[in-house]
Amino acid sequence: MMDSLLVLIPVVWPLITAALLLPLTGRTRLQQAAALVSGGVLLASAMLLCARTARGAILVLPLGGWSPRVGIVWVADALAAVMLLFVATVSYATLLYAAGSLRGERERRYFYPLHQFLLVGVGGSILTGDIFNLFVFFEVMLLASFALIALGGRARQVRMGVPYVIVNLVGSALFLAAVGAIYGAAGTVNMAELSLRAGGGGLPGVFWGATALVLVVFMVKTALFPVFAWLPDSYPEAPVTVNGLFAGLLTKVGVYTLFRTIPLLGGAAPGGWQPALVAIAATTMLVGVFGALGRSTIRGVLSFHIVSQVGYMIFGLALFTPLALAAGLFHTLHNMLAKTALVFAGGVAERMGGSGKLYAMRGLARTEPWLAAGFFVAAMSLAGMPPLSGFWGKWFLVAGGLAAGAPVATGISLLVGLFTLASMLKIWNAVFWGEPKGQRYPGRGRHRGMLGATLSLAAMSLLTGLLAAPIFSHLERVATQLLDVTPYVAAVRAAERRDDHAEAP
Numbered sequence: 129m130m131d132s133l134l135v136l137i138p139v140v141w142p143l144i145t146a147a148l149l150l151p152l153t154g155r156t157r158l159q160q161a162a163a164l165v166s167g168g169v170l171l172a173s174a175m176l177l178c179a180r181t182a183r184g185a186i187l188v189l190p191l192g193g194w195s196p197r198v199g200i201v202w203v204a205d206a207l208a209a210v211m212l213l214f215v216a217t218v219s220y221a222t223l224l225y226a227a228g229s230l231r232g233e234r235e236r237r238y239f240y241p242l243h244q245f246l247l248v249g250v251g252g253s254i255l256t257g258d259i260f261n262l263f264v265f266f267e268v269m270l271l272a273s274f275a276l277i278a279l280g281g282r283a284r285q286v287r288m289g290v291p292y293v294i295v296n297l298v299g300s301a302l303f304l305a306a307v308g309a310i311y312g313a314a315g316t317v318n319m320a321e322l323s324l325r326a327g328g329g330g331l332p333g334v335f336w337g338a339t340a341l342v343l344v345v346f347m348v349k350t351a352l353f354p355v356f357a358w359l360p361d362s363y364p365e366a367p368v369t370v371n372g373l374f375a376g377l378l379t380k381v382g383v384y385t386l387f388r389t390i391p392l393l394g395g396a397a398p399g400g401w402q403p404a405l406v407a408i409a410a411t412t413m414l415v416g417v418f419g420a421l422g423r424s425t426i427r428g429v430l431s432f433h434i435v436s437q438v439g440y441m442i443f444g445l446a447l448f449t450p451l452a453l454a455a456g457l458f459h460t461l462h463n464m465l466a467k468t469a470l471v472f473a474g475g476v477a478e479r480m481g482g483s484g485k486l487y488a489m490r491g492l493a494r495t496e497p498w499l500a501a502g503f504f505v506a507a508m509s510l511a512g513m514p515p516l517s518g519f520w521g522k523w524f525l526v527a528g529g530l531a532a533g534a535p536v537a538t539g540i541s542l543l544v545g546l547f548t549l550a551s552m553l554k555i556w557n558a559v560f561w562g563e564p565k566g567q568r569y570p571g572r573g574r575h576r577g578m579l580g581a582t583l584s585l586a587a588m589s590l591l592t593g594l595l596a597a598p599i600f601s602h603l604e605r606v607a608t609q610l611l612d613v614t615p616y617v618a619a620v621r622a623a624e625r626r627d628d629h630a631e632a633p
Contacts, residue, residue: 131180131187131189132187132189134173134176134177134180134187134204135177135187135189135202135203135204135255136189136202137169137170137173138170138173138174138177138212138215138216138247138251138254138255139202139248139251139252139255141166141169141170141173142166142170142244142245142247142248142251143244143245143248145162145163145166145244146241146244146245146248148162149162149163149240149241149244150241153237153238153241154237156236156237159240159241160223160226160227160240162240163223163240163243163244164220164223164224166244167216167219167220167223168220170212170216170219170220170247171213171216171217171220173216174209174212174213174215174216175213177204177208177209177212177213178206178209178210178212178213180204180209181204181205181206181208181209182206182209182602184206184605184609184615185205186203186204186205186615186616186619187203187204187205187619188201188202188203188257188619188620188622188623189201189202189203189204189623190623200256200258200261201256201257201258201318201620201623202255202256202257203255203256203257203320203616203619203620204255205609205616205619206602206605206606206609207384207387207388207457207606207609207610208254208255210457210461210602210603210606211254211380211384212251212254212255214461214464214465215247215250215251215254215377215380215464217464217465217588218373218376218377218464218465218468218585219243219247219373219377221468221472221581221584221585222243222369222372222373222376222468222581223240223243224577224580224581224584225369225372225472225475225577225578225581225582226239226240226243226369227577228575228576228577228578229367229368229369229475229479229577229578230367230369231367238275238279239276239279239367239369239370242272242275242276242279243276243373245268245271245272246268246269246272246273246276246373246377248265248268248272249265249266249267249268249269249270249272250265250269250377250378250381251265252264252265252268253265253266253269253381253384253385254381254384257318257319257320257620258316258317258318258319259307259310259317259319259322259342259389260307260311260317262385263300263303263304263307266300266303266349267300269378269381270293270296270297270300273292273374273378274289274292274293276366276367276370276373276374277289277292277362277363277365277366277370279366279367279370284365288361288362288365289362289365289366291357291358291361291362292358292359292361292362294358295348295355295358296348296349296358299345299348299349300345302341302344302345303341303342303345305338305341306338306339306341306342306345307338307342309334309335309337309338309341310322310335310338310339310342312334313331313332313334313335313338314326314331314335318620319388319389319392319393320392320613320616320617320619320620320621321617321620322392322393323392323393323613323616323617324617324621326339326393327613339393342389342393343386343389343390343393346382346385346386346389347382347386347408347442349379349381349382349385350379350382350383350386350438350442351379351382351412351434351435351438352408352409352412352438352439352442353408353411353412353415353439354411356412356415356416356435359379359431359434359435360419360423360428360431360432360434360435363375363427363431363434364425364427364428364431368427368471368472368474368475368478369475371427371431371471371475372468372471372472372475373468375430375431375434375467375468375470375471376464376465376467376468376471377464379434379438380460380463380464382438383438383441383442383445383460384460386442386445387445387453387456387457387610388610390445390448391610391611391613392613392616402446402447402448405442405445405446406443406446406447406534406537407537408442408446409439409440409442409443409445409446409537410439410443410536410537410540410541411439412435412436412438412439412442413436413439413440413443413540413541413544414436414439414540414544415435415436416432416433416434416435416436416437416438416439416544417432417433417436417544417547417548417551418547419432419435419436420432420433420436420547420548420551421547421550421551421554424485424486425484425485425486426474426477426478426484426486426555426559427471427474427484429486429551429554429555430467430470430471430474433467433470433510433548433551434467436544436548437459437463437467437510439544440456440459440463440521440522440525440541440544441456441457441459441460441463442456443456443525443529443537443541444456444457444459444525444528447528447529447532447534448532448611449528449531449532450604450607450608450611451524451527451528451531451532451604451607452525452528452529452531452532453607453610453611454524454528454600454603454604454606454607455521455524455525455527455528455600456525456528457603457606457607458517458520458521458524458596458599458600458603459518459521459522459524459525461517461592461599462509462517462518462520462521462589462592462593463510463518463521465506465509465517465585465586465588465589465592466506466509466510466516466517466518466585466586466589467506467510468585469502469503469505469506469582469585469586469589470503470506470507470510472578472581472582472585473499473502473503473506473582473586474503474555475578476496476499476575476578476579476582477489477492477496477499477503477559477560479575479578480492480495480496480499480575481559486554486555486558486559487558489559490558490559490560490561490562490563490564491560491561491562491563491564492559492560492564493560493561494563494564495564498579498583499579499582500560501583501586502579502582502583502585502586503555503556503560503582503586504556504560505586505587505589505590506582506585506586506589507552507555507556508552509586509589509590509593510548510552511545511548511549511552512545512548512549513549514593515590515593515594516589516590516593517589517590517592517593517596518589518593519593520593520596520600522541522542522545524600525538525541526538526541526542529541
């Protein structure tokens with residue numbers, strides 16, 4: 129019973145909270161309080177789920193009494209649990225930040241219910257055990273995320289959100305077509321069953337073509353090269369709270385689905401996909417960092433860095449070794465904290481300095497030292513400076529890349545790290561360094577929640593770096609579990625046998 133509850137909470141609890149918040153759209157403080165309580169429940173349940181799965185346990189929950197082969201099944205293993213923990217952490221920090229950052233009646237009324245609906249999609253995408261319901265939860269995320277992008281109601285927000293919707297809708301249509309083709313070829317959409325049948329051979333070519341199409345859709349939703357421009361066009365237009373939430377969660381869900389599905393479905397695929405994915409990852413790193421160097425606003429620089437950092441994560445996946453997979457996962461978790469902290473720090477700087485344009489304000493390090501400290505820690509972590517979490521993420525990736533025989537892509541990752549440092553110093557010199565310049569807005573007390581959320585995430589990034597050894601050791605076990613799909617498949621099939629036994633007269 130306890131295991132079932134732990135698997136249910138990440139999806140059902142935010143859904144209940146969203147339903148309760150909708151009638152409270154005119155009572156912002158009550159919405160804030162309810163959302164924070166809900167966020168605390170999610171965080172606590174994610175911690176318990178991590179403890180439950182830390183030694184390899186896989187929790188399987190078939191919904192409605194249906195067999196997992198044909199029904200809905202949710203699966204929580206060590207990878208899902210650790211992702212849910214970091215999702216809950218970023219989500220809670222976002223709620224703290226939102227209290228001081230939301231502007232206008234429209235934002236304050238609808239942010240909290242939409243935030244909860246987004247979490248429904250995120251939690252469902254992480255826990256679902258079949259690709260059709262993965263499509264469903266992706267659509268929940270898409271609807272909630274577009275509403276959040278357009279939340280301020282400005283014409284430019286809606287206009288710049290259109291490419292985001294078009295790209296994702298096209299991806300969704302292709303995804304649904306591919307799911308239908310997979311079901312027609314294999315007779316199931318359950319990922320454990322698909323893995324078993326793919327490993328046994330004998331599936332027609334249409335299955336592998338549809339599987340490849342599904343993975344391409346995930347790559348599009350992750351903003352990998354060449355379909356990445358939608359992200360830096362749309363994310364900066366969202367309210368800064370939403371921008372930080374997206375930076376910490378949305379592309380990381382895409383990364384997670386690739387880490388989940390490639391070992392299950394692609395491990396038995398015909399060869400040749402790894403070199404192609406390594407090349408895509410390396411190119412994504414480069415185009416992202418060069419785009420960041422060419423931008424002249426804080427949000428513009430940071431949005432392109434979301435693209436660049438995704439390249440590092442997928443590089444670890446593409447190498448497909450325990451060391452590299454663990455490195456890619458470590459980099460993903462580090463980035464969820466550091467990137468959200470950077471976006472939040474940039475939002476506070478915009479509010480206090482009166483502009484998001486570089487060099488329109490200077491000297492914030494003198495007038496706002498705590499803000500400068502939070503930004504500096506997160507920026508140096510993103511650039512890979514020791515002893516911060518970003519350093520260890522890149523260190524493990526370099527070790528994994530060299531061990532896997534990929535020196536060129538590994539060298540590119542190091543070069544991109546230098547360019548990342550240059551772009552972070554560009555923001556630092558333009559906004560925080562020098563003599564104070566630009567209007568300073570009063571009401572610093574209103575920014576305490578925003579600053580507190582920023583500093584908390586920056587501190588967690590530092591703590592992740594200091595605890596890199598035990599965290600990476602755990603992620604190596606997660607990577608081993610990913611590569612050996614037998615326990616995952618066995619756990620799902622065991623749940624099926626239990627259901628069959630329960631239904632027998």
